[in-house]
Amino acid sequence: MVVDAAVHPSISTEEYLRRLPGPWRDHNMGLPTPLGRLWETPIDEVADLAAAGDPERVAEAVFGAGDVDAAILTPLTRGILPNRLHATAVAAATNDWLAEAFLDGSADERFYGSIRVAVTDVEGAVREIERWAGNPRFVQVAVGLRAFAHFGEEQYLPIWEAAAAHGLPVYVQDDLANAAEMWHSVAGQPVHWAEADTLRALTAIVQMASVMGSGLYERLPDLRFIFGDGGLDLAPTLLWRLNNDWRAGRVEVPWIEELPSTLVQRYARFVCSYTDGRPDGETLDPELVAVTRPGTLAIYGSHHPHWDGATRAEATEGLGDEDAARVLAGNALETIPRLAAALGVEVAA
């Protein structure tokens, strides 16, 4: 079985403006490239944005090669919008479009969707989750990687509670850089696209650690995060540091009762990137895959239409059959109960 956990259909400005209520309808949402407008980015090379928004052409690209059983769609939105009501309106319009274009039965039935929410509008986010939770084609919630506080902080709790209550994992995606977010590095704004593209994996780890440092995983044991934009191969190195800091500094975080590198398995998964296990970016080191692409944590996703997704071959190279099966489908099905139910797969509790 194969689940493609990361497909990113693109919504045109026209589609947004058709769906946004006033006063947001009057805002001319200039279309930055899906990786933002701070830097020149490679997305223009690969993305025919019209094709990326057309259900038939997306289906052809994702299912055309055959034997993909499900694809989970997470559109990028337009990045952080400072007015949280605007942000929720855009998220709602995104979900309306996705439901209508991809999930209402007219498109390929193997498509599933994410409920996009804006974390800056907690009440609006909960409302949006409740609005779509009854639609079984929506199998997860999706949030942007960047916010103004870490996910473990108290203000976000109602969002995670709503997601967990409905059995919806939270997919975390790095959205557009539109200059309304914080600097993309802790030393000020990077100069080049390549820096931001590299550093985003670290931001995913920051969020991962905050779930641990706050005890959120303990308060909501059913909550799951799927980090869609990097971190799988980076996580072990930083978890080994967190292990040291837990042993030394447990007194500050006494709710953590096991090694962070073990604890993370309870609540976090990461979408594969093609550099996992390749210390030079190209050549697989078989001794490293157990560490940098553990069978427990990795979830395959093509990231269509972006240039940087792993192919299935890349994602499973060096893995035994059992681990390969987990990466290609098992971990996604275990983490996303609605998907498993839709595909008629029973997952061990």
Add this chain to the structure above:
Amino acid sequence: MTDLQVAAPAASARRVAVKRIDCDVHLTPMPATLVDFMPRDVLDTVMRKDLRRLIPRSCYLLLGEGLRQDAWGPDGEVPGTHKETVKRQLWGEAKMDFGFMTPLVGVGADPAVNLAIMRGLNAWQAETWLNEDNLRFFGSICVPVDNVPGAIAEIERWAGHEGFRQILIQPDGDRPFGHPSYLPLWETAARHRLPVAMHFNESNRLQMGITPTGRFTTYFEYHAISHPLEYAAHLTSWITAGTFARLPEFKVVFVEGGFLWHRPLIARMSRQWEAKRGFLAEATKSPLECLRDQVRFSSQPLESAVRPKELAAYLRAAEADKLLMFATDYPHYDFDDPDVALPPAVDDALRGRIMSENAREFYNLPATRPGGPYDEVDA
């Protein structure tokens, strides 16, 4: 950096093979001592002798105030300030042969004060630790990054001094350091062939614990992740801006920020460089070549894996045999003991590279040193 050798000893003097080099030793003066070395005009005007600025403080829960509790001097001297205690613990007990000083006092908002503090640190190093024959401690020329001309002048002041073997900066900048505004500083370092060591500070700084998506709440998270965040910003920046390509003698050491995290980032950049070269026009040297030729890391705090064989495998894959240089971080609390920090799974050849050979080659240090009075101290 000139090709220096330790002065040839008298024919009868014993020489010892260099096996352990410590790339991160925090010897720092007490505030009352430091002011004696700082420029008078700044002390009398801007600082008004407010010594609190010189005392490290962190607003995170810094365990034991950051110090080894068994490193205090006999009369209660702060760890790292009593010479005899330092030498007994570092040369005698830890059996280190050479050590690199990385004195740290926090930077604040005022560039004039920052420069004055660093000028004081450099003068203090020269007079207190670098005025001995047969140096075993080497100094770092501390410079601020918020005043590039002042930093350049300070490098020029000390570059000819044989005791100073590198420049020391903190990662706090307005932009990542590949930004063109910093270029004259790296050009100066390259011209003098002095590596630039980067070491964070946990006390006074412009923003504590900031991340691209908020601020760390716990020290647990902050200590593990903030320094990789800081160093990664500059590493990626120097590579993509082509700073390494343009200045082959510009070399960087990332101190006390961990090691293995760099590899997934470099892997990513390697793929970018292969696949998207058009978006990396200034990066005329590949990320891996930059890394191998011009970047090093100090080891402490060494990542500790649940399965030590995995750590050894990752160290090998991450080219620790070239890139990693041992450090204790003496006298800080998270001291890495040289006898046990590297797990047994690390083979002898790699161990030798990490414990001394990489630093010896990088800093052009001699393979032997004169015997000293602490050689026979029981560990």
Add this chain to the structure above:
Amino acid sequence: MTRFVVGPAREIPPGAVRVVHPESERAGIGVFNVDGEFYALRNHCPHMGAPLCSGSIKGTGAARARASGAFEVEWTREGEIITCPWHHWEFEIKSGRTIFPSKSRVRRYDVELEEPAPGSALEARLRRGVETVPVVVEDDATVVLLLGGGGA
């Protein structure tokens, strides 16, 4: 079983520790008084060999839920914990186990309190050996370490 005399119990009041150096234990042994009970731990942290017993004797943090369910830290077990002077690993003085779940522990030694009989050899040794404080033997218990065979 070797007995090693540490000294008068009143010289190690509650909350204090004394490190002694019997021949059989090069690192030394720290003898602690926790609320009137005596315990002894090897002066060697299993992490990297730091002199454990020159760390701080303190309490530790425990997780407590607020009304909202959010976690906070409750300070507890004051005096029962020794933290390593290097990396701050916390050890329960009574058992030598780390507070964080692990297999690491520091070796314990058994301790006895002994009332020296008047005219005994022990009394004589005390009178000779503990010069700084006059030893009042009648009501003064002596702390004795049991080496070899005891401890874990």
